[in-house]
Amino acid sequence: LRRRLGDRVPKLIHTDWIVLPPPPPYTDLVNALASPQGWQGARDTLFSIWLEGVDNPRLIDFVRNEMGSFSGEMWMRSGREIGGGYAKEGYPLKALASLSPSAPTLHIYAQPKDPGYLGAQQSFGADNPWYHVHQLEAKSHFPTFEVAEEIAATIKDFVRK
DSSP states (O other): OHHHHGGGSOOEEEOOSOOSOOOHHHHHHHHHHTSTTTHHHHHHHHHHHHHTTOOOHHHHHIIIIIGGGSOHHHHHHHHHHHHHHHHHHOSHHHHHHTOSSOOOEEEEEOOOOOHHHHHHHHHHHHHSTTEEEEEOSOSSSOGGGTOHHHHHHHHHHHHHO
């Protein structure tokens, strides 16, 4: 949208957990998700990752029953779209760095908790002052279930500045 609409999109907020080059296991999972033979196993692996250490019944129900109710075609489409995005644009920080002019960007995320992942983003932000990162105190891939107020406050603060 920023490329198409320019300054009409004054700021970007990215809520994803992989903004750096994706690790090979993730790429393998995306490829499996796109295939008729692999989508179900890949989806179940994602569910396991997303729910690790989670004890929130609403979130567990959302992942297992609501997300789990989507058809194989929908899951395969998501694998194709995610894989296609990486093939076309590269990883998100690379794509963001190619925007001209740059746009103030905020990345809000909860996973992974690896300090190196946060440190790499902070380093990127030091070289690209338009980029900001905020790690949430949440256990899951769905922090809106756990820390909705923190997300809203972080977004409001970013938009105001």
